Amino acid sequence: MLNTYVVYVENKPGVLTRVASLFRRRAFNIDSLTVGRTEKPEVSRMTITVDADRDQSRRIEANLYKLVNVLLVENITNEPAIVRDLAMIKVAATHEARSHVLELASVFRARVVDVAPESLIIEITGDEDKIDGLLEVLRPYGLLEMVRTGIVAMRRGSKCSTVTAPTNTLAQAAGDDDVQYSV
């Protein structure tokens, strides 16, 4: 089954490689991985979805914790959570088809963000099923190009993940402007 992990990592060079390399060498197949900043500049947050059974999912968690730069791992698969994926879809929209495409976009509460004589770009946010659904109905018109962000997830309610933020990181200590923050 598809497991969803929220993983907090130190915002340091190479951390994304470490995580990706772990999944590769342990032969776990990543379905989706997103990474971005959090409210704390020294912490990045990943949302990772992986197809794994129960034992595998525990081992994934344990292996993630073995990475020195990983701060917190939460498997939120069985918790109520908001899960979102964003897609931009460039669809062929000739004069005759245009109104149909616009209608479909509005049914899915998607937005048109670019209009060209022969095509439209539709932006849609939602869970993966919703996006898959829109893609399905747009397919007959001609999908010219598509990009998806992969999913981000957050638990519902007031329960928060607490991460002990690394204080006084090397970069801060060095006070060096050309230190790159990246994962």
Next chain:
Amino acid sequence: MTKTGAQILWECLEREGVTHVFGYPGGAILPAYDALKHSSIHHVLVRHEQGATHMADGYARASGRVGVAVATSGPGATNLVTGIATAMMDSSPVVCITGQVGSKLIGSDAFQETDITGITLPITKHNYLVTHAAELARTIREAFYVARSGRPGPVLVDVTKDAQQSSCEFDWEGAKPQLPGYRPDLSPAPKEYEQALELIHNAKRPVILLGHGAIVSGAMREVRDLAERAGIPVALTLLGLGALPASHPLNLGMMGMHGEAWVNHTIQEADLLIALGMRFDDRVTGNLKTYAPNAKKIHVEIDPAEINKNVKVDVALVGDLREVLREMLPRIESIDRSEWSDVIDQLRGDSAVRDIQNLPDNGHLYAAHVINDLWRETRGGNVVVVTDVGQHQMWEAQYYKHEEPRSLITSGGLGTMGFALPAAIGAKVACPEAEVWVVAGDGGFQMTMSELATIVQENLKINIAIINNGYLGMVRQWQEFFYDRNYQATPLLNPDFAKIAEAYGIRNMTVTERSQVVPAVVSARQHTGPVLMNFKVEQEDTVYPMVAAGAALHEMIRRPNPIVETADDE
């Protein structure tokens, strides 16, 4: 106080307690070597960087202290890789320091540039690229802490040339490790102890499976107490040998692919396996589907990622083995298990007759003779045997009876040929008082024999026993069993080992008959310098018993001709 990165590097190593490093200089690490003359650290010049990591590894395994290897960028760094992977698989605390091209040149394919942190990422516990002198002190402290804590492992620190050359304020106290995500100290929940104790007290046929973790954790005393108090026999992994004295009545011996038959049968018939600091490697379990089918399993292990990896267990106690056992011991009830030990004795009686090789002296020289005679001659001494990988390694494990932890050093997980000679150098440097023996095959010995020069240059008293059968013996054995005796690429045309020894000024001996073994060992021990002994043994001898890869643990290929005498004839 302002210091250069190079000075900070050595000072940090000194403060971490390092007295010896194993290394090889080159362009990108030259600033560090330049600063070495002001350091108290003794640098052992190796002949190939692979040797440096094996030496650091051997140093660590012999002493429990962190071993350090130093190399330059590019080829120097890539040559470390085999040794790093070896240390990783066997949880050995090693810190590797590599030079890197200047930080402004990184990514430009500069001369001798290689992405060594990228290359070693999957085979290190952690690694670092240091581009500023100011990062060096904290990084070195973190590297040592990560390498030796929790489940130990290798850590690589790649230091750019400009980070070595530039200066900054050195503040050891202010450079404390900052590892907010690193949690090496886990301990089990009270409920898990309860469950484990209940299983132990209810078991009729329990077996302890003892691994390397017992030695790393220093839990020898506690393991012994547990076994004695609860009357539980102990089977050992290859890397666990020595964690319980071979002469201990509850010690069954080595389990697994080349374990004695009674040991494997005992495991298969057990109703409870208590795995202590071992990881159910495929070489000890055989086919997992048929592994100990009637046994409940308790797994005491420091690495949570090992739980349920290969074998699904009923109770997992994640934590340091010694701490866990100390918590459990007061609550262990003494139980009479004579029925179970009778069963094991029966299994042993049958197997001992069939499997132990103690052939009469019929003019032939068998590897088992050499090992067994070496053991008889050196037993009771402060002896460290360092083996290579292959048939001789298994014979050593079978016929050398290890009484002390850290008295056998061998590459288990990675099975690295060429390990023995350099690892023995590391062991001798770490424990100069110990009598260090290399037991290597003629194949593996030639992989790293350039380190003979290191032995001579460092004036180390190491005895080298080459078990020379003219074949890559273990591969030949597999070809014999599984590839219709098609001996492709396994016969070896060897150099004259005596002349090689002579070229290095090392005393040499050649032994072709059993009657010469003991006198040769005696003479080698008396000689003050290193000795190379070429034991020309039976060419097509085979390691028995053997569990074929993928076969059930109890389905062993047994010795074809029952041997009447046994090795227990002391």
